Amino acid sequence: MRWVNRKMRRNDRMIAGAVPILALLVLYLVMAAQRHALNPSDKILPLPDAMARGLSALLFQADPLSGHFLFWTDTFASLQRLGLGLGIATLGALVAGLVLGVLPPVRATLGPLVTAIAVIPPIALLPVLFIALGLGETAKVALIVVGIAPPMIRDITDHIASLPREQIIKAQTLGASSWQIMIRVALPQAMPRLIQAVRLALGPAWVFLISAEAIAADTGLGYRIFLVRRYLAMDVIIPYVAWIALLAITLDFALSLASRRLFPWAHGASH
Amino acid sequence: MTALLSLRDIWVEFGDKIVLEKINLDVAAGSFVSIVGPSGAGKSSLLRLVLGQEAPSRGTISLDGAVLPPECGPDRGVVFQRYSVFPHLTALQNTMFGLECAQAPLLARLFGSARRAARDEAVAMLEAVGLGDALQLYPAQMSGGMQQRLAIAQALLKRPRILLLDEPFGALDPGIRADMHVLIRRLWREHALTVIMVTHDIREAFSLGTRVLALDKRRHDPHAPHRYGATVVYDLPLRPREDEAPAETAEPEDKTPPQKVAV
Numbered sequence: 001m002r003w004v005n006r007k008m009r010r011n012d013r014m015i016a017g018a019v020p021i022l023a024l025l026v027l028y029l030v031m032a033a034q035r036h037a038l039n040p041s042d043k044i045l046p047l048p049d050a051m052a053r054g055l056s057a058l059l060f061q062a063d064p065l066s067g068h069f070l071f072w073t074d075t076f077a078s079l080q081r082l083g084l085g086l087g088i089a090t091l092g093a094l095v096a097g098l099v100l101g102v103l104p105p106v107r108a109t110l111g112p113l114v115t116a117i118a119v120i121p122p123i124a125l126l127p128v129l130f131i132a133l134g135l136g137e138t139a140k141v142a143l144i145v146v147g148i149a150p151p152m153i154r155d156i157t158d159h160i161a162s163l164p165r166e167q168i169i170k171a172q173t174l175g176a177s178s179w180q181i182m183i184r185v186a187l188p189q190a191m192p193r194l195i196q197a198v199r200l201a202l203g204p205a206w207v208f209l210i211s212a213e214a215i216a217a218d219t220g221l222g223y224r225i226f227l228v229r230r231y232l233a234m235d236v237i238i239p240y241v242a243w244i245a246l247l248a249i250t251l252d253f254a255l256s257l258a259s260r261r262l263f264p265w266a267h268g269a270s271h
Numbered sequence: 272m273t274a275l276l277s278l279r280d281i282w283v284e285f286g287d288k289i290v291l292e293k294i295n296l297d298v299a300a301g302s303f304v305s306i307v308g309p310s311g312a313g314k315s316s317l318l319r320l321v322l323g324q325e326a327p328s329r330g331t332i333s334l335d336g337a338v339l340p341p342e343c344g345p346d347r348g349v350v351f352q353r354y355s356v357f358p359h360l361t362a363l364q365n366t367m368f369g370l371e372c373a374q375a376p377l378l379a380r381l382f383g384s385a386r387r388a389a390r391d392e393a394v395a396m397l398e399a400v401g402l403g404d405a406l407q408l409y410p411a412q413m414s415g416g417m418q419q420r421l422a423i424a425q426a427l428l429k430r431p432r433i434l435l436l437d438e439p440f441g442a443l444d445p446g447i448r449a450d451m452h453v454l455i456r457r458l459w460r461e462h463a464l465t466v467i468m469v470t471h472d473i474r475e476a477f478s479l480g481t482r483v484l485a486l487d488k489r490r491h492d493p494h495a496p497h498r499y500g501a502t503v504v505y506d507l508p509l510r511p512r513e514d515e516a517p518a519e520t521a522e523p524e525d526k527t528p529p530q531k532v533a534v
Contacts, residue, residue: 164354169324170422171357172343174369174429180379184368188359265359265409 046235054235058224070224074240078221079247081137082209085144089205090198092149097156097190102182107157114157118150123211130216140212147208148201152194159193160186192266195259199252206248275300275465276321276433281330283316283500290316292500294330296484298433303459303466305480307473312486312501314469318437321467322349334432345369348426352438355422356410362421363406366393369429393428399461400424400454416447420454427462436468440475452479483507 008016032045046054058071066073100107100114126143133139163186171181213222221240228236260267274297281294291313298304306314319325320332326341333339334346349355356365370389371379381389397403400420410418419439426434436455440448456479459466470476476483485505492498 165324166351166354167357169322169343170349170351170355170425171368171372173322173345173347173349173431174425175345175372176368176379177372177376180372180376184372184379185357189357263359265411 043232043234046238050235051239054233055239058236070219073219074221074224075243075247077217077219078209078213081140081212081220082144082205084137084141085148085209086198086201086205088141089145089149089152089201090194092145093152093156093197094187094190094194096153097160097194098182098186100153100157101160101163101190102186103178107161111157114150114153117146118154122147122208126212126215135216140209140217143212144205144208148205152197152201155197156190156194160190163189188263189266192259192263195255195263199255202248202251202255206244210244273300274298276332276334276467278320279331279333281320281327281332283313283320283325284328288497289500291320291327291486292502294502296503298465298467300465301463303464303479303481304468305476305483306467306469306486307471307476307483308486308501310471312488314486315437317486318435318467318469321433322347322435345373345429346432347435348429348431348433349435349437350419350422350426350439352441356418356425358410361407361409362397362402362413363390363393365410365421366397366424366428369425373429393424396424396428397421399458400427414447416443416451419443419451423455423458427458427464430462432465434464434466436466436470438469438471441471448475455479477509481509483509 028045029047032042032047035042035045036047055071058074059069062068063070096110096114100111122143125146126139129139129142129146133142167185168181171185176184209220210222210225213220214226217223221244225237225240276296276298278294278296281291281296282289283291294317306317308314316325320327321339323339323341323343331338343349357368360368367381367389368379370392371381374385374389375381380386394403394406397406400423402417402420402424405413405417405421408417410421413421422439439455440451443451452475455466458464468476468479483505484503484507486501487504488499488501489504490499
């Protein structure tokens with residue numbers, strides 16, 4: 001049978017998907033064990049027990065200086081920045097995308113500006129943001145927004161502008177105004193695409209968050225990783241990275257589930 | 272009968288390409304006008320002019336004596352071959368959309384008794400087109416024929432002065448198409464509609480229409496074929512509206528083709 005025709009059953013898919021992940025874990029353990037056999041105090045590839053010790057200090061022992069449980073304050077601070085950035089960017093992308101997508105004069109006026117902003121590497125704007133907005137939370141959230149909003153706006157605009165012309169005409173023959181077309185025809189059809197855009201923006205959003213935290217912060221997952229890097233504390237860095245991955249996967253899964261639940265009409269004929 | 276719709280000296284040009292030239296046309300209220308012609312003869316262009324989706328390069332179109340603005344409006348309903356219904360709304364929501372737009376300018380949604388009234392009206396219309404059992408289905412869950420029924424119900428609920436059909440049954444298989452012919456003929460009679468239908472199917476044009484227009488180029492320049500536009504080359508009045516009465520159950524095939532009338 002040709003490989004293009006091979007179908008995988010659900011259980012087989014789970015097993016097949018788990019194999020590379022497990023293989024990577026085993027590879028890591030073997031390499032770590034080898035290094036520890038040569039040098040029991042190796043810090044570069046810590047064994048699981050060292051990671052558990054390193055992490056538990058941050059999880060369960062209050063920091064003597066601040067009295068906070070650092071793992072949780074880091075997680076909370078990062079998620080707050082990420083949530084604010086994603087929220088503002090999403091709302092902005094929806095409103096801007098709707099207006100740009102439905103109204104040709106607005107698209108002609110502001111479309112080139114959005115394109116111009118979208119091609120600027122956001123990290124290059126980071127100094128500008130720090131200078132203009134200070135080193136506080138605002139600049140970090142602003143970096144996420146500036147980084148992910150322009151591509152999201154372009155995506156939503158293109159999606160709405162490519163709705164079949166027939167739909168827009170039909171709505172007008174049913175008496176709809178520009179405003180009514182925007183809120184009843186374009187907005188609902190933009191929503192599944194918006195969730196898709198947020199899912200795709202999650203990756204860049206994390207990049208901008210960690211970058212901002214690495215440069216100027218006093219708490220946050222990215223701040224912690226870059227702080228303990230000075231002490232080669234791989235026993236903290238690796239669990240932190242794994243935690244970030246878990247958070248990102250959870251967010252992505254939740255968004256995908258929400259889209260299927262809320263907009264069944266956009267996910268295939270069978271519903 | 273006075274003309275409901277009249278086109279006066281209509282030209283449509285794109286750059287130096289002439290699509291339609293010198294169209295003069297009067298459509299009486301209550302007539303069912305079929306438009307046929309070869310591909311690229313401007314059938315759909317003519318329909319888009321009446322719809323208001325495009326503006327003519329020259330000439331005027333008037334409805335009830337008033338010149339039409341180059342914009343679509345609720346006085347002209349339309350059913351396209353595809354994409355005529357909203358994929359994110361159920362059949363019922365699709366049908367209520369027109370009522371909601373008219374009665375709630377800001378939210379385009381109705382609540383309470385106004386909503387119930389609109390719902391009842393929409394349900395009645397959906398039952399009239401045979402979709403009484405499909406109120407809560409999304410278009411993606413419907414067959415092509417059901418989607419076209421829905422598009423017709425949507426349009427009729429606004430009581431348009433003219434209903435424009437752009438190859439509405441072109442994508443349907445023959446059995447379903449015959450059902451749709453029965454439906455559209457019944458609705459045309461019951462609602463006293465004025466219909467303009469563009470079609471590829473000559474038999475459909477003659478069996479449904481009270482008048483058939485054929486569009487084609489009257490002249491042809493082999494060196495510059497784009498410099499002559501299409502116009503109405505045949506205008507065949509078939510039958511007055513009253514003669515239609517027994518036609519409901521008749522198969523379209525039973526119709527005898529009418530005499531050709533040279534223009």
